[in-house]
Amino acid sequence: MAKTLIQNGTFVTVTEEAPVVRGCMIIEDDKIVYLGEQERDPAEQFDEIVDGSRKLYMPGLVNTHCHAAMSLLRGYGDDLALQVWLEQKMWPNEAKFTGEDVRWGTLLSILEMIKGGTTSFVDMYDHMDEVAKAVEESGMRGCLTRGAIGHCPPDVQEHKRREAVQFAKDWHGKAGGRITTMMSPHAPYTCPPEFIVKFVEAAHDLNLPMHTHMSETLYEVLENEKQYGLRPVDHLAKLGLFSRPSIVAHAVHLTDAEIATLKEHNVHVSHNPGSNLKLASGVARVPDMLKAGILVSLGTDSSASNNNLDMFEEMRLAALIHKGVSGDPVAVPAKEALKLGTVNGAKSIWLDNVGTLSVGSKADFIALDTDQAHFLPKSDYVSHIVYSASAKDVTDVYVDGKQLVRGGECLTIDEEKIKFEAQRRFELLTNG
Amino acid sequence: MAKTLIQNGTFVTVTEEAPVVRGCMIIEDDKIVYLGEQERDPAEQFDEIVDGSRKLYMPGLVNTHCHAAMSLLRGYGDDLALQVWLEQKMWPNEAKFTGEDVRWGTLLSILEMIKGGTTSFVDMYDHMDEVAKAVEESGMRGCLTRGAIGHCPPDVQEHKRREAVQFAKDWHGKAGGRITTMMSPHAPYTCPPEFIVKFVEAAHDLNLPMHTHMSETLYEVLENEKQYGLRPVDHLAKLGLFSRPSIVAHAVHLTDAEIATLKEHNVHVSHNPGSNLKLASGVARVPDMLKAGILVSLGTDSSASNNNLDMFEEMRLAALIHKGVSGDPVAVPAKEALKLGTVNGAKSIWLDNVGTLSVGSKADFIALDTDQAHFLPKSDYVSHIVYSASAKDVTDVYVDGKQLVRGGECLTIDEEKIKFEAQRRFELLTNG
Numbered sequence: 001m002a003k004t005l006i007q008n009g010t011f012v013t014v015t016e017e018a019p020v021v022r023g024c025m026i027i028e029d030d031k032i033v034y035l036g037e038q039e040r041d042p043a044e045q046f047d048e049i050v051d052g053s054r055k056l057y058m059p060g061l062v063n064t065h066c067h068a069a070m071s072l073l074r075g076y077g078d079d080l081a082l083q084v085w086l087e088q089k090m091w092p093n094e095a096k097f098t099g100e101d102v103r104w105g106t107l108l109s110i111l112e113m114i115k116g117g118t119t120s121f122v123d124m125y126d127h128m129d130e131v132a133k134a135v136e137e138s139g140m141r142g143c144l145t146r147g148a149i150g151h152c153p154p155d156v157q158e159h160k161r162r163e164a165v166q167f168a169k170d171w172h173g174k175a176g177g178r179i180t181t182m183m184s185p186h187a188p189y190t191c192p193p194e195f196i197v198k199f200v201e202a203a204h205d206l207n208l209p210m211h212t213h214m215s216e217t218l219y220e221v222l223e224n225e226k227q228y229g230l231r232p233v234d235h236l237a238k239l240g241l242f243s244r245p246s247i248v249a250h251a252v253h254l255t256d257a258e259i260a261t262l263k264e265h266n267v268h269v270s271h272n273p274g275s276n277l278k279l280a281s282g283v284a285r286v287p288d289m290l291k292a293g294i295l296v297s298l299g300t301d302s303s304a305s306n307n308n309l310d311m312f313e314e315m316r317l318a319a320l321i322h323k324g325v326s327g328d329p330v331a332v333p334a335k336e337a338l339k340l341g342t343v344n345g346a347k348s349i350w351l352d353n354v355g356t357l358s359v360g361s362k363a364d365f366i367a368l369d370t371d372q373a374h375f376l377p378k379s380d381y382v383s384h385i386v387y388s389a390s391a392k393d394v395t396d397v398y399v400d401g402k403q404l405v406r407g408g409e410c411l412t413i414d415e416e417k418i419k420f421e422a423q424r425r426f427e428l429l430t431n432g
Numbered sequence: 433m434a435k436t437l438i439q440n441g442t443f444v445t446v447t448e449e450a451p452v453v454r455g456c457m458i459i460e461d462d463k464i465v466y467l468g469e470q471e472r473d474p475a476e477q478f479d480e481i482v483d484g485s486r487k488l489y490m491p492g493l494v495n496t497h498c499h500a501a502m503s504l505l506r507g508y509g510d511d512l513a514l515q516v517w518l519e520q521k522m523w524p525n526e527a528k529f530t531g532e533d534v535r536w537g538t539l540l541s542i543l544e545m546i547k548g549g550t551t552s553f554v555d556m557y558d559h560m561d562e563v564a565k566a567v568e569e570s571g572m573r574g575c576l577t578r579g580a581i582g583h584c585p586p587d588v589q590e591h592k593r594r595e596a597v598q599f600a601k602d603w604h605g606k607a608g609g610r611i612t613t614m615m616s617p618h619a620p621y622t623c624p625p626e627f628i629v630k631f632v633e634a635a636h637d638l639n640l641p642m643h644t645h646m647s648e649t650l651y652e653v654l655e656n657e658k659q660y661g662l663r664p665v666d667h668l669a670k671l672g673l674f675s676r677p678s679i680v681a682h683a684v685h686l687t688d689a690e691i692a693t694l695k696e697h698n699v700h701v702s703h704n705p706g707s708n709l710k711l712a713s714g715v716a717r718v719p720d721m722l723k724a725g726i727l728v729s730l731g732t733d734s735s736a737s738n739n740n741l742d743m744f745e746e747m748r749l750a751a752l753i754h755k756g757v758s759g760d761p762v763a764v765p766a767k768e769a770l771k772l773g774t775v776n777g778a779k780s781i782w783l784d785n786v787g788t789l790s791v792g793s794k795a796d797f798i799a800l801d802t803d804q805a806h807f808l809p810k811s812d813y814v815s816h817i818v819y820s821a822s823a824k825d826v827t828d829v830y831v832d833g834k835q836l837v838r839g840g841e842c843l844t845i846d847e848e849k850i851k852f853e854a855q856r857r858f859e860l861l862t863n864g
C-alpha cells in the first residue's frame with residue numbers, strides 16, 4: 001500500500017461541507033483517506049511526505065467534450081468562414097489522418113491536458129484504439145467513443161457501427177478502470193435516423209451511455225426541423241437516444257420546452273464556451289439549464305476550434321460570458337463554474353467518487369503554485385481559481401493516487417518525443 | 433552604446449509588410465536597428481548575443497485602462513450584485529487606501545504585468561505620485577492620470593483639480609520619457625459638467641490628452657439622458673472633452689450616431705472585455721467601431737473586476753466574444769486582436785514608435801517560450817498568440833532596450849518583498 005502525506009496545504013475541496021481546508025491530506029493507493037486540520041502522529045509511516053505550503057490543491061479538471069487528435073490542426077486555417085474552414089481545411093486533412101496521426105495528435109493533447117491539470121476527458125474520434133492506448137500510457141482517465149458520421153453508403157455505415165461496438169467492448173473498464181466507453185452517432189445532422197437507432201440499440205446491448213453533438217448551430221436546428229419536422233431534442237428523444245444515460249455536447253440553441261425535455265430525461269450537457277464563441281455558434285443558455293436542474297459540465301472541444309485545452313479558461317469563460325450576455329452579475333458565480341469543471345464533469349461521465357477532495361474519493365487531484373502575484377492577496381481561492389488561474393499554474397497532477405506530473409514535468413509520457421512527432425505529422429499532412 | 437543581437441528567432445512584428453520574420457534582431461540602446469534574415473558578420477561586436485531559437489518575439493503588450501492599486505482587493509467580494517460589491521466591498525476599502533497601500537497594490541500589478549508581457553499601461557487612480565514612483569522603478573512605461581470624482585464639496589473639488597494638475601505637470605516626460613500624463617475627470621456620471629470643463633481647460637493649458645470612463649453600463653447612459661438630456665458621447669462633446677486628444681474606457685453602450693461622433697472627433701476607445709463581462713455591463717460594439725475606423729485598444733480594468741492582468745486573455749476575449757455574439761466567425765480575427773493589444777494600444781496613448789517590431793522602433797518587446805504543446809504545430813504564430821498563449825508563456829521582457837524580465841525572473845523590482853507587502857496591506861485593510 002503506497003501512502004502519501006501532503007502537509008501544510010490549502011485544499012479547495014469542491015464540497016458544500018468544507019469548501020476550503022487548511023491542513024493535510026493522506027492518500028493510500030488510489031484513494032483519499034484523510035483530509036483535515038489534525039496534526040499527524042510523527043510516528044506514522046509514509047512512503048512520501050510532500051510539503052504543500054505555497055500550493056493550492058484541488059480536484060483534477062474534467063473535460064467532457066474533446067477530439068484530441070485534432071490538435072494536429074491547431075491554428076491551421078483560423079478566422080475563415082465556418083464552411084470554408086470545414087470543407088477546405090479540416091475535413092480534407094482529417095480524411096488523411098492515419099492511426100499514427102491520431103496517436104501523436106492525441107498524445108499532444110494529453111500532454112497539454114495533464115500538464116494543465118485535466119485528469120479526465122471525453123474523446124470522440126476515429127482510430128480509437130490509438131486514443132485508448134495513449135490514455136493507457138498517460139495515466140489519465142478517458143471516457144472514449146468512436147464518433148460515427150452516418151451519411152455514407154450502407155456497407156460503410158455497417159462497418160462504422162461494428163467498429164464502434166468493437167471498440168466499446170474491447171476497452172470498457174480497461175487500464176485499471178481508467179477507460180470507459182460510450183456509443184456515439186456523431187450528430188442528428190450527420191446521421192440518418194435509422195443509423196442513430198442502431199447505435200442506441202447497441203448501447204442497450206452493451207449497457208453503455210450515449211454521446212452526441214446536438215444543436216450547436218442555429219442552422220442545424222432549422223434544418224432538422226425542415227427535414228424531420230422536429231427540433232433536435234425531440235428528434236433524438238423520439239429515436240430513443242435519451243432512453244440511455246446520455247451526454248450531449250454544445251446544446252447552444254434550446255427552447256424552454258427543450259430544456260424541460262432534457263431535464264425530464266436526465267440528459268447531461270457538455271457546455272463548450274470557447275469553441276461556441278470561436279465558431280460563432282452562439283451562447284448556450286447555461287443559467288437556464290442550471291436553474292432547470294440539468295447536469296452541466298465543460299468541454300474544450302478540439303484545439304482546432306478553441307485553440308487550447310486549458311480547462312481553467314473554460315471555467316472562466318463560463319463564469320464571464322453568461323454574466324455579460326444576461327446582464328446579471330451573479331450568473332454562474334465562481335463556485336458554480338468550479339463545479340462545472342470538476343465534480344459536474346465527473347458525474348456527467350458517470351465517474352463515481354471523482355471530482356471532489358473528500359475522504360473515500362479517488363485521488364485525482366492537482367496542485368497549483370499560488371506563490372505568484374495573480375494569486376494575491378489570499379482573499380478567496382475559489383475566485384482566484386476561476387477568475388485568475390491558468391493551466392500554466394499547475395505543478396503536480398495525480399490520477400488514481402499515481403503522480404503523472406511533478407513540478408511541471410510529465411512523468412508518464414515522453415514530452416520531447418511527442419512534440420517532435422506531432423510537428424512531423426503536421427508537416428507530412430499539410431505538405432503532402 | 434549597448435548592442436544586443438538576438439539570433440535564430442521567430443519575430444511576429446505586427447506590421448503589414450512582414451508579419452513574421454525568421455532570423456535576427458539587433459537592438460542598440462533603446463531602438464531596434466535591424467530585423468531580418470541576413471546572416472551576421474562574425475566580426476561584428478555585441479555586448480550580448482541571445483539564442484532566440486524556441487522563442488517567439490513580439491511587441492510588448494499595451495494595457496490602455498487599469499487601476500493598478502486595486503489588485504490589493506482581488507477576489508474580495510466577487511459574485512455580488514454590482515451595487516453591493518461597490519458600496520460594501522470596494523468603496524469603503526478604497527477610501528481607506530493610503531499612499532503605502534497604493535504603492536504595494538500598484539507594484540503587485542506591475543509585477544504581474546511585466547512578467548506577463550505588458551510593457552506599457554494606463555493608470556487612473558489616486559495617490560498617483562506613488563504610482564509614478566513604482567513605474568519609474570519597474571522600468572515599464574506608464575501613461576498616468578489622477579482620476580477625480582467630482583461629486584463632492586467645492587473645496588474638495590478644487591483640491592482634486594489642483595492635485596491632478598500638479599501630478600500631470602510633475603511627471604509628464606519623466607523616467608527617461610517612459611512616463612506621460614493625462615487629465616481625467618472620472619466619468620460623466622460621477623462628475624458635474626462644470627468640473628469636467630475645468631479638467632478640459634487644464635488639459636488645454638498643459639497640452640495634455642484626456643481620459644475618462646464612458647458608457648460602461650446602460651443604467652449610466654439612461655441616467656445621463658435623464659439628467660442632461662443627452663447621451664454621454666454628446667454630453668462630453670458638448671463639454672469640450674473631445675477638443676483634446678482623448679481616450680475613453682469601456683464605451684459599451686453606443687448608438688450608430690455616437691460611433692460616428694467618436695470617429696469624427698478621433699476619440700480612442702479602450703475596450704475592456706473581461707471587466708465588461710464580469711460586471712455584466714454588456715458587450716461593446718467593437719466590430720462596428722473598427723468598421724467606422726475608430727482606434728480601439730484593450731484594457732484589463734482593475735484586478736478587482738477581471739481578476740487578472742493577463743493581456744493575452746483580453747486579446748483572446750476580444751477575438752472570441754464578438755464572433756459568438758455577432759454570429760460572424762470572421763469578426764475580430766486573430767491578426768486584428770493582436771493589433772488591439774499592441775500597436776493600437778501604443779497609438780491610443782500617443783506613444784510614437786512603440787507597438788511593432790521594426791527598424792527604428794523603440795525596443796519594447798517580449799519573448800514567449802514556444803517549446804510547449806499548446807504552441808504546436810507550428811502552423812500560425814499569430815493565431816497561437818491570440819487563441820492559445822497566456823501571460824505565463826512570457827520568458828523575457830524589454831522596455832526601451834533594457835531587460836526587465838529574464839527567464840521569467842523580474843530584474844528591476846523585488847518580487848518577494850512585493851508579494852509579502854501586498855498581502856500584509858490587504859490584511860491590515862480588511863481586518864482593520
